[in-house]
Every structure is written in C-alpha cells, then in structure tokens.
Amino acid sequence: MSPDGTDQSQNAAGRYHRQMLLPDIGDAGQQRLSAARVLIIGCGALGCGVADLLARAGVGTLRIVDRDIVEETNLQRQVLFCQADADSARPKAIAAAERLRAINPRINIEPLVDDFRAANAALITTDIDLLIDGLDNFDGRYLLNDIAAKYHLPYIYAGAVGTGGVVMPVLPRGCPPDRAVRWTDAQATPCLRCVFPEPPPAGSTPTCDTAGVLGPTIAAVIANQAAAAMSMLVGRIDEFDRSLHSIDPWQGEDRRLHTGSPRDDCPCCHDRIFEWLEHGRGCDTSSLCGREMVQILPSSSSSLDLAMLAQRLAPHGTIKCDEHTLRIDLAQESTSITVFADGRALIGLADSTAARTLFDRYIGS
Ligand SMILES: [Zn+2]
Structure with missing residues (x-):
C-alpha cells in the first residue's frame, strides 16, 4: 500500500x-x-x-x-x-x-x-x-x-x-x-x-x-x-x-x-x-563571540590568489583588495565577506549555516 x-x-x-x-x-x-x-x-x-x-x-x-x-x-x-x-x-x-x-x-x-x-x-x-x-x-x-x-x-x-x-x-x-x-x-x-x-x-x-x-x-x-x-x-x-x-x-x-x-x-x-x-576534515565554521560574524577556516591552508578571486568577484559587489586580504561588500546581500590569503574567511552574519551558504556561493569550497 x-x-x-x-x-x-x-x-x-x-x-x-x-x-x-x-x-x-x-x-x-x-x-x-x-x-x-x-x-x-x-x-x-x-x-x-x-x-x-x-x-x-x-x-x-x-x-x-x-x-x-x-x-x-x-x-x-x-x-x-x-x-x-x-x-x-x-x-x-x-x-x-x-x-x-x-x-x-x-x-x-x-x-x-x-x-x-x-x-x-x-x-x-x-x-x-x-x-x-x-x-x-x-x-x-x-x-x-x-x-x-x-x-x-x-x-x-x-x-x-x-x-x-x-x-x-x-x-x-x-x-x-x-x-x-x-x-x-x-x-x-x-x-x-x-x-x-x-x-x-x-x-x-x-x-x-x-x-x-x-x-x-x-x-x-x-x-x-x-x-x-x-x-x-x-x-x-x-x-x-x-x-x-x-x-x-x-x-x-x-x-x-x-x-x-x-x-x-x-x-x-x-x-x-x-x-x-x-577525522574532522572540512571547513570549520564558528561564530565569533559577541560579534555578528562567522569565521570559516578551510580544511587545508593554502595560499589563495586574491587578485584572481577579486577579478572573479568584481561583478558582485564593491571590492577592496591588497596582498593580505580581500573584502567584498556584496551587492545582492546586505553583508560583506573578508577573505585572507591563507583561505580563512569572515562573513558578516550571525548565523553560521547562512554564512556557510554565502561562502560556498561566492568563494567556493
Ligand atoms: Zn577510492
């Protein structure tokens, strides 16, 4: 039945x-x-x-x-x-x-x-x-x-x-x-x-x-x-x-x-x-205490080409980039993502699942 x-x-x-x-x-x-x-x-x-x-x-x-x-x-x-x-x-x-x-x-x-x-x-x-x-x-x-x-x-x-x-x-x-x-x-x-x-x-x-x-x-x-x-x-x-x-x-x-x-x-x-x-491999997502911010650590640290990432993200918001960090204020979302050269990222959201979604969309993991 x-x-x-x-x-x-x-x-x-x-x-x-x-x-x-x-x-x-x-x-x-x-x-x-x-x-x-x-x-x-x-x-x-x-x-x-x-x-x-x-x-x-x-x-x-x-x-x-x-x-x-x-x-x-x-x-x-x-x-x-x-x-x-x-x-x-x-x-x-x-x-x-x-x-x-x-x-x-x-x-x-x-x-x-x-x-x-x-x-x-x-x-x-x-x-x-x-x-x-x-x-x-x-x-x-x-x-x-x-x-x-x-x-x-x-x-x-x-x-x-x-x-x-x-x-x-x-x-x-x-x-x-x-x-x-x-x-x-x-x-x-x-x-x-x-x-x-x-x-x-x-x-x-x-x-x-x-x-x-x-x-x-x-x-x-x-x-x-x-x-x-x-x-x-x-x-x-x-x-x-x-x-x-x-x-x-x-x-x-x-x-x-x-x-x-x-x-x-x-x-x-x-x-x-x-x-x-x-064995806990994979991006580690943690909310930063007292701040509306989620930190995402990649599963293995790698040197990220921030200039190339800036090029890819350019149509999607306002970017500030130097050799250490890239920050994008996203045009479609009311928040920003900061990415460091070692692949670590900070997402301006309180909710870690929503932050991970945003990271996968724009940065990719
Ligand atoms: Zn196999």
Whole structure:
C-alpha cells in the first residue's frame, strides 16, 4: 500500500506503463524502483531535477536534504520551485516535497531542512539504498564519498557550473550481499578520492553564483545522473556508463574519461580512513563571540590568489583588495565577506549555516 492508501501494484501498471514497456525495466524493475530508498543531498538545480525524474519514475522513497530557502535567482533552473516559493522564501526541502507529492502521491517524500555535515551524516543516510549528489561544495561531496565507501552505498557524483557539467557513478568495493543495489568487487568503480585525491582549495574554483550556470547544462547532467540511478536500482550494474562523463551542451562537447579500477593507494575506499566523516576534515565554521560574524577556516591552508578571486568577484559587489586580504561588500546581500590569503574567511552574519551558504556561493569550497 502507498501513502494515499491505494494499491500501488494495480495503479502502477497505468502510471508507469511507458517505462515498464522497456525490457530493462518491466514488472520486476518497476517493483525494485518502488521498493528503493534514495537520498538526495542538496535540492538546488541538480537535486530538483533528479528528484523530479525519480519521483515520476516511481522510486518509492525520496529523502531530500537541503539547508537553503528558495530565491528568485533559483527559478531559472530549479524545476521544482515557483514564484510563490521564492516570494515567501520557503525552505527548499519543504517546497520540493510539496511539489513532488503533487506530481506523484503514491511515493514517500521525506524532506529535511538541515545542513549535511559529519555530525548528522550517518543519521541522514540511515536505511538508504543510493546517494545522489546535489551539492554545491566539495566538503559535502568528500563527506558523501566517505559515507558511500564506509557503508558500501552507491553514490552518483555530479556538478555543473557555467555551461559544463560532470557526472561519475561510484560503486565502492566490498558491497555486502544483502543490499538493494548489489555489485561485486569486479564491478566496483573508483571512488571520488581515487580519481581526485584532494578537493580543490577553497576559493580556487568558479561557483554558479560567480560564473553563472546554464539551464540546459543542468538538464544534461540530471539526465545522466537519473539514468545511472535507475540503472543501479533495477540491477543494470554492468550496463550503465561508469566513466567520468563531462558534458557541455552549449559547446556541443561530450567526453568520457574511463577511470579504470579502484586505486590500491586510495585513503578512503582502500585504507578506509574517512577523513571528512571521522577525522574532522572540512571547513570549520564558528561564530565569533559577541560579534555578528562567522569565521570559516578551510580544511587545508593554502595560499589563495586574491587578485584572481577579486577579478572573479568584481561583478558582485564593491571590492577592496591588497596582498593580505580581500573584502567584498556584496551587492545582492546586505553583508560583506573578508577573505585572507591563507583561505580563512569572515562573513558578516550571525548565523553560521547562512554564512556557510554565502561562502560556498561566492568563494567556493
Ligand atoms: Zn577510492
């Protein structure tokens, strides 16, 4: 039975008929989709798009985690939200859940308004069959990769900025036989750290808020993410594209980097050292006592090219920059960010979650 009290098996034949005609899905595949529990971390453009596709496909439970509220600048690409959501600044997870329930009342939607971090990661991922990356920061992605490797969960990494995007499915080695999605060690793939041993330093990469992002790029990325997810859930483990797939529909580019086997020197999926999950790695966010100010320390200290960062941030506010610090008074927000050459940042807000959101948007981590 489903949440609305109807018999899902009788109704599914009609609702899911067109995809059940596909030999790879059929009755058995649809039942597997219906029994599946998928976690979507981050409900921005990627999270919205994948949630929409998986809800329509009849994935039985979608747990959606996001710390943010809907803003008008989201509406160009975040397909689950409408003007009223932005006008009333609704939490994204709540607005997404309402829309998804309207699209498909026969599935379970579990919204969670929270910041995904090491302290709550294990709880958030409990009873989940597959992890979808809808994140906008690398700390979150390396934390998700740690979770995937530690608990042997499939993880679909993805990102998009400008006109380009990437997708890479991860099947960590050592999958136990009792899982909804099962694979052998011979079918295992490299994890995120096998391919990118270290995340890029904070402030070194463009973000959607500074470089922009194209709607059709999001559509291309989510199509690949959702196709990989559905393939895994119906058991097409050998068939789906397991490359590091980079897509740019604006430039007409489509490249696949074959990543080979998991690395035997990977600290995460081989040595099982989960730095983001268990050893406090990642940006440290702390409110400064007595001041409306949050300090963010990057996970590893690095020398930041402040002149280049100033160039990237120039369209977004008034900048003062010398070789030691960069301060931007943001045009779209009533606050400022000060970044030091070692990557440390001060955000002029009292709330540490809101400060972290602003840091990820403008500086990037
Ligand atoms: Zn690895």
